[in-house]
Amino acid sequence: RIDLDRLMGRIRALGEVGSLPGGGVCRLALSDADKAGRDLVSGWMRDAGLAVTVDAIGNVVGSRKGETDGPMVLVGSHIDTVATGGLYDGNLGVLAGLEVIDVLNDLGLTTHHPVGVAFFTNEEGARFAPDMMGSGVHQGALSLETCLATAGIDGATVGEELQRIGYAGETPAGSVTPRAYFELHVEQGPVLEEAGIAIGAVTGVQGISWTEYTVAGVSNHAGTTPMRLRHDAGYVAAEIAVEARRIARDIGGDQVATAGAIELDPGLVNVIARSARITVDLRNTDDLLLREAEAQMAARVVELEKSEGVTIAARSLARFAPVGFDEAFVSLVAETAQKLGHTAMRMPSGAGHDAQMFAPNCPTAMVFVPSAGGISHNVEEYTAPDEIAAGANVLLQMVLSAAGR
Amino acid sequence: RIDLDRLMGRIRALGEVGSLPGGGVCRLALSDADKAGRDLVSGWMRDAGLAVTVDAIGNVVGSRKGETDGPMVLVGSHIDTVATGGLYDGNLGVLAGLEVIDVLNDLGLTTHHPVGVAFFTNEEGARFAPDMMGSGVHQGALSLETCLATAGIDGATVGEELQRIGYAGETPAGSVTPRAYFELHVEQGPVLEEAGIAIGAVTGVQGISWTEYTVAGVSNHAGTTPMRLRHDAGYVAAEIAVEARRIARDIGGDQVATAGAIELDPGLVNVIARSARITVDLRNTDDLLLREAEAQMAARVVELEKSEGVTIAARSLARFAPVGFDEAFVSLVAETAQKLGHTAMRMPSGAGHDAQMFAPNCPTAMVFVPSAGGISHNVEEYTAPDEIAAGANVLLQMVLSAAGR
Ligand SMILES: NC(=O)NCCC(=O)O
Ligand SMILES: NC(=O)NCCC(=O)O
Numbered sequence: 080r081i082d083l084d085r086l087m088g089r090i091r092a093l094g095e096v097g098s099l100p101g102g103g104v105c106r107l108a109l110s111d112a113d114k115a116g117r118d119l120v121s122g123w124m125r126d127a128g129l130a131v132t133v134d135a136i137g138n139v140v141g142s143r144k145g146e147t148d149g150p151m152v153l154v155g156s157h158i159d160t161v162a163t164g165g166l167y168d169g170n171l172g173v174l175a176g177l178e179v180i181d182v183l184n185d186l187g188l189t190t191h192h193p194v195g196v197a198f199f200t201n202e203e204g205a206r207f208a209p210d211m212m213g214s215g216v217h218q219g220a221l222s223l224e225t226c227l228a229t230a231g232i233d234g235a236t237v238g239e240e241l242q243r244i245g246y247a248g249e250t251p252a253g254s255v256t257p258r259a260y261f262e263l264h265v266e267q268g269p270v271l272e273e274a275g276i277a278i279g280a281v282t283g284v285q286g287i288s289w290t291e292y293t294v295a296g297v298s299n300h301a302g303t304t305p306m307r308l309r310h311d312a313g314y315v316a317a318e319i320a321v322e323a324r325r326i327a328r329d330i331g332g333d334q335v336a337t338a339g340a341i342e343l344d345p346g347l348v349n350v351i352a353r354s355a356r357i358t359v360d361l362r363n364t365d366d367l368l369l370r371e372a373e374a375q376m377a378a379r380v381v382e383l384e385k386s387e388g389v390t391i392a393a394r395s396l397a398r399f400a401p402v403g404f405d406e407a408f409v410s411l412v413a414e415t416a417q418k419l420g421h422t423a424m425r426m427p428s429g430a431g432h433d434a435q436m437f438a439p440n441c442p443t444a445m446v447f448v449p450s451a452g453g454i455s456h457n458v459e460e461y462t463a464p465d466e467i468a469a470g471a472n473v474l475l476q477m478v479l480s481a482a483g484r
Numbered sequence: 485r486i487d488l489d490r491l492m493g494r495i496r497a498l499g500e501v502g503s504l505p506g507g508g509v510c511r512l513a514l515s516d517a518d519k520a521g522r523d524l525v526s527g528w529m530r531d532a533g534l535a536v537t538v539d540a541i542g543n544v545v546g547s548r549k550g551e552t553d554g555p556m557v558l559v560g561s562h563i564d565t566v567a568t569g570g571l572y573d574g575n576l577g578v579l580a581g582l583e584v585i586d587v588l589n590d591l592g593l594t595t596h597h598p599v600g601v602a603f604f605t606n607e608e609g610a611r612f613a614p615d616m617m618g619s620g621v622h623q624g625a626l627s628l629e630t631c632l633a634t635a636g637i638d639g640a641t642v643g644e645e646l647q648r649i650g651y652a653g654e655t656p657a658g659s660v661t662p663r664a665y666f667e668l669h670v671e672q673g674p675v676l677e678e679a680g681i682a683i684g685a686v687t688g689v690q691g692i693s694w695t696e697y698t699v700a701g702v703s704n705h706a707g708t709t710p711m712r713l714r715h716d717a718g719y720v721a722a723e724i725a726v727e728a729r730r731i732a733r734d735i736g737g738d739q740v741a742t743a744g745a746i747e748l749d750p751g752l753v754n755v756i757a758r759s760a761r762i763t764v765d766l767r768n769t770d771d772l773l774l775r776e777a778e779a780q781m782a783a784r785v786v787e788l789e790k791s792e793g794v795t796i797a798a799r800s801l802a803r804f805a806p807v808g809f810d811e812a813f814v815s816l817v818a819e820t821a822q823k824l825g826h827t828a829m830r831m832p833s834g835a836g837h838d839a840q841m842f843a844p845n846c847p848t849a850m851v852f853v854p855s856a857g858g859i860s861h862n863v864e865e866y867t868a869p870d871e872i873a874a875g876a877n878v879l880l881q882m883v884l885s886a887a888g889r
Binding site: 161162163203204205208210232266267268269285287289291297298299300301302303304305306308311313314316317318319320321323324327328334335336337338339340341342343345346347348349350351352353358360362396428429430431450453454455456457 | 566567568608609610613615637671672673674690692694696702703704705706707708709710711713716718719721722723724725726728729732733739740741742743744745746747748750751752753754755756757758763765767801833834835836855858859860861862
């Protein structure tokens with residue numbers, strides 16, 4: 080059994096790093112706050128006797144020897160957050176992994192296979208796109224060179240920032256494929272809470288499509304320019320955001336669509352915007368429907384170019400197909416939960432996770448615990464301690480069963 | 485006759501102050517660049533022998549004695565610009581006024597009434613709302629105290645910035661109502677160019693309504709939050725921008741509508757925005773139709789609050805009713821233009837101007853010259869030298885006729 084006080088103590092301590100005045104945290108990937116969080120967690124890894132390595136994209140892995148030398152059973156997640164994040168998203172999975180190690184240490188137990196705990200760089204994608212960058216490079220889905228050269232929302236590149244905070248490691252990225260990969264995570268949605276269920280056995284992750292549109296119009300005077308002569312980049316950006324909503328409504332089902340960023344230049348009350356930047360996040364568990372959503376958006380963009388006399392450049396920031404997890408492990412998550420006396424249900428993940436990068440290469444599973452009010456990427460994000468204990472105990476059993484004792 | 489080389493030399497010299505790398509200028513009101521522009525122009529006023537005063541809102545007036553002591557004939561405009569402004573908007577009117585003084589000096593002519601040249605603080609409203617702030621205070625339409633306390637887009641207040649750049653003057657604002665007020669300005673729209681006419685005799689200024697909406701939603705995860713559970717401030721802002729366009733189309737005629745600024749917080753690709761700020765600029769020559777546009781927008785805002793479960797705070801940034809200029813002077817502008825061999829037409833102004841603040845208190849007129857391509861509030865803003873000469877010569881004759889020789 081895991082020690083809930085120890086785990087909660089670490090969640091709270093990490094939540095102090097980059098904490099926001101009104102609650103919550105801002106630890107955007109590779110920021111000073113992220114560095115401080117990394118230092119804290121890798122210190123804990125060393126305290127727990129783990130051998131800590133840092134790879135070329137800044138992923139940090141702490142490993143514990145087993146009876147044999149082969150690939151390890153890896154527990155991972157991330158400690159970067161969005162700009163208005165909570166204490167649990169990502170952090171829970173890493174610190175619960177550390178708690179599993181502590182339990183093994185307390186019991187003086189050497190598992191058959193080695194066990195590792197990892198935190199991956201820039202899972203959120205809030206500062207640098209795409210998301211799941213560290214795990215994507217680790218598992219060969221993303222190119223190290225391309226990622227290092229990627230500029231973030233503030234202009235700095237991943238490579239520069241890794242150097243700056245001292246996390247451009249020597250270990251080659253993706254040198255080891257684990258024996259199995261597990262990740263405990265808060266659901267970040269309302270499903271478990273609405274169903275009154277303690278544990279989600281995650282069947283897979285929905286497809287994610289992020290596109291940034293840059294609209295080039297003509298700046299002009301808001302008072303003197305007749306409507307028929309406008310090439311208003313701001314209006315076009317607004318139409319794209321409204322279209323995203325329409326697509327989600329028309330496709331229905333699981334389809335979600337979000338325009339999270341809109342920026343106008345010069346952004347003044349009486350100046351028609353000359354340019355605009357807008358991001359669109361489209362997701363669906365069904366790749367065919369996701370493609371349909373992408374096609375509808377692309378068609379609307381062409382229409383707007385014609386009707387408004389603007390040019391619109393589209394850049395893909397992230398495109399991940401839906402991923403399915405290991406069927407045997409998914410069932411094992413649900414059975415383990417029930418054996419421990421918790422209710423469980425199978426469910427897909429709406430959010431992207433590091434686990435999806437491992438799924439094509441090794442047996443992979445995720446454990447979800449409820450998010451109060453379905454709220455995440457919000458400083459109010461909350462999961463109760465007893466729910467966290469349930470999830471961490473399921474994780475412990477999964478590790479024990481895959482690592483062998 | 486005015487000296488075109490002298491006038492163009494000054495337009496170019498002032499265009500160097502706050503010049504942008506790719507052409508055009510950024511001299512937002514009360515910025516360092518505005519201070520440098522003010523220093524340059526008030527230096528020229530002193531060189532021309534004018535007595536220069538600065539009032540409590542930073543308006544600068546240079547005056548030239550007449551045979552009598554009564555109220556002066558005032559020529560004015562502004563030298564602040566939007567962030568992506570051209571060389572002519574405002575600047576032309578001030579420097580043509582200075583050119584009129586130079587001509588009087590060259591001729592050694594003492595007019596019957598005194599003649600003055602002024603530039604008014606923050607006509608653009610691009611940094612601080614409302615626009616026409618200096619002339620509004622000068623003519624008693626706006627409160628000095630309220631304006632001094634107004635914070636701009638960067639948080640600094642008008643009062644602080646006036647102190648900082650040394651233009652919080654001693655002269656009480658609005659101590660003198662002029663005998664007459666004249667303003668030469670670029671049209672900033674396409675009408676004169678499309679009609680092939682040299683001089684616009686401006687009949688008045690359309691009504692201006694600026695509103696800032698602040699939308700409070702709930703930030704949440706873009707992937708896990710079902711569409712039905714969203715309170716997306718970014719989507720609501722986009723709907724407001726699209727509604728502005730619809731209102732302009734439905735009301736038709738002169739109605740224009742612009743959403744020039746949209747800002748989302750936190751503004752990240754995978755976070756539903758928790759809050760948004762959007763500005764809407766509505767204008768019409770007919771106040772009843774302008775009220776209709778305002779009412780339609782207000783109704784839509786209430787609808788969006790209900791359907792999206794957000795709260796929307798509306799703040800008026802500027803509200804000026806349509807203004808008509810002095811009928812005798814409007815006719816005189818057209819007649820003078822024709823006497824000088826130029827084509828002329830009567831037309832309303834789509835942009836707000838300092839002249840509209842004087843119109844209720846003294847006989848007022850404006851002279852428009854064409855804007856190439858109808859482009860303004862854009863670094864490409866252009867009016868040809870011969871068109872400028874035509875406008876400045878009409879202004880000279882208007883001053884001579886009103887000041888008496
Ligand atoms: N778990 C999580 O919030 N991941 C960030 C990537 C995403 O937007 O889904
Ligand atoms: N002339 C001019 O551009 N004035 C600024 C105020 C406005 O009309 O938006």
